[in-house]
Amino acid sequence: MSSPIKPRFITFEGIDGAGKSSHISFVVDLLVARGIRVTSTREPGGTALGEQLRTVLLHQKMHLETEALLMFASRREHLAQVIEPALARGDWVISDRFTDATFAYQGGGRHLSRAKLEQLEQWVHPHVQPDLTLLFDVPLDVARRRLDATRSLDKFEQEQEDFFAGVRGEYLRRAAQFPARFRIIDSTQSMDAVRQDLAAIVAHL
Numbered sequence: 001m002s003s004p005i006k007p008r009f010i011t012f013e014g015i016d017g018a019g020k021s022s023h024i025s026f027v028v029d030l031l032v033a034r035g036i037r038v039t040s041t042r043e044p045g046g047t048a049l050g051e052q053l054r055t056v057l058l059h060q061k062m063h064l065e066t067e068a069l070l071m072f073a074s075r076r077e078h079l080a081q082v083i084e085p086a087l088a089r090g091d092w093v094i095s096d097r098f099t100d101a102t103f104a105y106q107g108g109g110r111h112l113s114r115a116k117l118e119q120l121e122q123w124v125h126p127h128v129q130p131d132l133t134l135l136f137d138v139p140l141d142v143a144r145r146r147l148d149a150t151r152s153l154d155k156f157e158q159e160q161e162d163f164f165a166g167v168r169g170e171y172l173r174r175a176a177q178f179p180a181r182f183r184i185i186d187s188t189q190s191m192d193a194v195r196q197d198l199a200a201i202v203a204h205l
Contacts, residue, residue, distance in 0.1 A: 005036065007087045008205060009128070011098040014136035015168050016157045017143030019187045019194075023136075024096055026195055030202045031092055039086035042096035044071060046078040058154040065116075068106045072120045075099065079125055099125070100133060100174055105156060108170025109163045132205065134198070135175055136187040140164050 010027070014020040024040060031038050044054040053074040057067065075098070086093050099121055106112045138146075140161055147157055175182035183201055185194060 007090050007092050008131040009083065009087060009093045009095070010132045010134065011095050011100065011130040012134050012136070013097060013100050013104070013171060014187065015104075015138070015140075015143050015164050015171070017146040018136040018138050019146065020134070020136040021096055022191070023194060023198060024094060027134075027198055027202060028094055030199060031094075037089075037091045038094060039082065039091045040094045040096075041078070041082050043078060043098055043101065044074040046074075046083075046095070047081045049077050050074040058156065061155065064106065064110050064112050067110070068102060068112055068117065068120065071102045071106065072124045075102075076124050079128060084128065095130075098130060098133075100130075100135075100171065103174060104167045104170040108166040108168075108173075109156075109159065111166070130181060132201070133175075133178075133182045134185055134201070135171055135182055136185045136194075137168070137172070138187045140168065142188055 012020040012024055028038050028040050043050070044057050045051045053070055056062075057070055057074075062070075083093050083095070102120075103114070103117055107114050107117050143164065144161070147153060172184075175184055185197055187194060189197075
């Protein structure tokens with residue numbers, strides 16, 4: 001008898017406009033079709049408290065360190081209420097953003113000390129890391145064109161090009177730092193091509 005498949009924690013990352021969110025339901029459907037139970041969630045958010053914090057974080061200006069602390073406060077609740085229980089019962093967890101986003105946005109974009117973020121990471125989830133991080137990468141001009149064609153923008157999406165250059169640079173730095181965990185997806189491809197890449201990655205898992 002084959003052993004049960006170990007539950008996996010998969011995160012989707014990328015700058016605003018990279019197109020990651022449009023592919024989450026596709027990956028969830030692929031996994032469900034293979035008989036895998038999936039919990040799909042997002043950050044900031046994922047819990048009742050987290051969703052309240054999401055509204056504050058996306059729309060209110062605040063001190064840089066307050067912003068980072070609230071991100072990790074929301075994450076602690078998310079881990080305790082959603083991610084860790086789901087993994088414990090055997091679900092695979094798909095999260096739209098996790099700690100890599102905080103390093104990218106508050107670190108790369110807002111220039112908060114990487115050492116401070118590492119301390120918060122070790123405090124909030126020393127033993128939990130994604131098994132796989134899908135980084136949807138696009139040039140800044142492509143991301144901006146996509147954002148300009150969408151809904152009203154939150155405070156992060158309204159940032160200038162130098163902010164997003166820092167965010168993208170930190171994402172790519174982390175992908176180089178953790179190559180076993182990251183898969184970089186060329187999100188300038190057609191939706192069909194991106195989904196072929198994703199299907200191949202899921203099949204490998």
